[in-house]
Amino acid sequence: DGTLNDVRNALDDRLKGIQMQYFLTTIWRRGDKDRAAAMIQEINKMLKTRRIMRSLEKFVGG
Template sequence: VRNTLDDRLKGIRMQYLSSTIWRKGDKDRAKAMIQAIEKMLKTRRIMRNLEKFVGLRLYEGDLRILQRTI
């Protein structure tokens, strides 16, 4: 979704996008949606790192991180 909105916002023509003309309001709404998605992803990354640091998340095969926290 984010890539599609970003392509549309920048005016990149792709086959998977419809060829309708976007108004300024549509572009502003797409920009706000991209920012909201980026904020959610950033929050998710921060929470995952915090869980790993505290020890609530299992370490998926990376023993170096596990050794550092012990």
């Protein structure tokens, strides 16, 4: 869960053009930006599903 958040935040920062010292400075093409945005959406879906499942498990008592 923490790793997915870190990856999502790093991709989001990179997509928005925020410079991080641990990233190499490369030029992102439009395809790279589109792919990163799609990855962020998928990670968000995965995290949402995990949150829902945890809530359901707590509700059921598992």
